[in-house]
Amino acid sequence: MNFKRIKILDTTLRDGEQAPGFAMSVQDKIKMAKILTALGVDCIEVGFPASSPDDFTAAREISASAETQIRVIARCQEEDIHKAGKALTNAQNHRIVNFIGISDLHLHQRLYLSKDQVIRKAVDSIHQALTYTPFVDFALEDASRADPSFLVEFLTAILEAGAQHISVCDTVGHMIPMETKHLFSLLLQRFPETTFSAHFHNDLGFALANSLVALEEGAKIVECTLLGIGERAGNTSLEQLAMVLHKKKSLGFQTNIQTTQLALACDTLCELVDYQIPVNKPIVGGNMFLACSGIHQDGLIKNRANYEYIHAEDIGKVVNPIVLSKHSGKAGVQYVLKSLGLPHACADIQTAMTFLEQQKGLVDAQLFKKKMCALNGKLQIINA
Numbered sequence: 001m002n003f004k005r006i007k008i009l010d011t012t013l014r015d016g017e018q019a020p021g022f023a024m025s026v027q028d029k030i031k032m033a034k035i036l037t038a039l040g041v042d043c044i045e046v047g048f049p050a051s052s053p054d055d056f057t058a059a060r061e062i063s064a065s066a067e068t069q070i071r072v073i074a075r076c077q078e079e080d081i082h083k084a085g086k087a088l089t090n091a092q093n094h095r096i097v098n099f100i101g102i103s104d105l106h107l108h109q110r111l112y113l114s115k116d117q118v119i120r121k122a123v124d125s126i127h128q129a130l131t132y133t134p135f136v137d138f139a140l141e142d143a144s145r146a147d148p149s150f151l152v153e154f155l156t157a158i159l160e161a162g163a164q165h166i167s168v169c170d171t172v173g174h175m176i177p178m179e180t181k182h183l184f185s186l187l188l189q190r191f192p193e194t195t196f197s198a199h200f201h202n203d204l205g206f207a208l209a210n211s212l213v214a215l216e217e218g219a220k221i222v223e224c225t226l227l228g229i230g231e232r233a234g235n236t237s238l239e240q241l242a243m244v245l246h247k248k249k250s251l252g253f254q255t256n257i258q259t260t261q262l263a264l265a266c267d268t269l270c271e272l273v274d275y276q277i278p279v280n281k282p283i284v285g286g287n288m289f290l291a292c293s294g295i296h297q298d299g300l301i302k303n304r305a306n307y308e309y310i311h312a313e314d315i316g317k318v319v320n321p322i323v324l325s326k327h328s329g330k331a332g333v334q335y336v337l338k339s340l341g342l343p344h345a346c347a348d349i350q351t352a353m354t355f356l357e358q359q360k361g362l363v364d365a366q367l368f369k370k371k372m373c374a375l376n377g378k379l380q381i382i383n384a
């Protein structure tokens with residue numbers, strides 16, 4: 001099968017970091033940039049240099065030593081582009097992405113620009129950015145709510161001005177997959193040679209699904225964040241998209257993401273921003289690789305595939321999947337006793353089951369070991 005190589009642009013340090021509760025220091029960003037490089041992302045969007053001195057410093061420091069491509073963002077304003085360019089002075093492999101809102105709503109209620117004015121502003125900003133780097137991208141803010149005919153007119157002008165990768169942004173996360181299919185099919189039919197980058201927010205919970213549809217329609221880049229952090233409900237989650245493309249070979253897409261680095265990348269981010277991953281979060285949640293109900297434990301012991309689609313080692317984790325609780329069955333309890341070195345400690349398995357039935361929540365394995373030894377008069381095993 002011929003796989004189509006698609007690129008992952010990570011914006012954890014820009015779109016992710018600007019959401020409430022996820023602020024990072026310059027040092028945090030430098031650390032995360034190294035982790036993202038090891039993870040295999042194709043481009044790291046490191047920040048918005050004009051937005052704060054810290055963003056400027058982080059962009060300058062990271063881009064000077066990065067082993068992967070770096071991108072910084074700028075509004076279509078002279079000073080923003082100047083700062084973006086200056087932040088990349090020592091960078092090897094870099095891009096600037098200019099952005100502006102193009103929906104009627106943004107034009108009339110926020111930017112107070114006519115359609116002609118916004119086109120002129122975008123074109124001028126591309127010409128200016130090209131004096132700092134040969135690689136200038138353009139992000140179409142609120143593209144998913146723009147008038148389609150204006151979208152085409154705007155794109156024609158900015159492509160002619162030299163814009164390269166075009167980020168199609170669902171800024172408020174309102175798209176559903178059927179609408180995404182329609183939008184990307186329109187864009188790809190009209191601009192078949194253009195590299196489109198899918199940028200979705202998750203307000204309706206469809207960021208991942210929309211990203212997959214965009215890829216199917218011909219987008220070549222997906223913009224993601226680790227754990228899906230980002231404005232409001234966040235962005236397309238990198239770990240989810242990476243695992244979907246890794247597991248669903250039939251889709252025919254390939255990335256450079258080293259999935260065995262995903263747990264480390266997400267854990268490091270959590271540590272830096274002091275965030276706890278919900279236990280039921282896809283791919284990296286604490287419950288992903290645990291089973292405590294009798295039927296699932298029995299099935300897992302017989303063959304992991306019975307109740308596991310993704311294995312802990314796929315994302316670089318080591319987990320003992322069988323945990324004890326009042327839901328545990330005999331097979332699970334025997335398995336745990338054996339793994340604790342007590343295959344015969346509990347001659348009467350019913351004793352163990354009765355003990356577990358009285359417990360609330362998960363039961364620590366070492367506590368269980370002590371209890372079982374005590375119940376069976378075999379405390380000497382603990383001391384052995």
Ligand SMILES: [Zn+2]
Nearest residue numbers: 015171199201
């Ligand atoms: Zn965004």
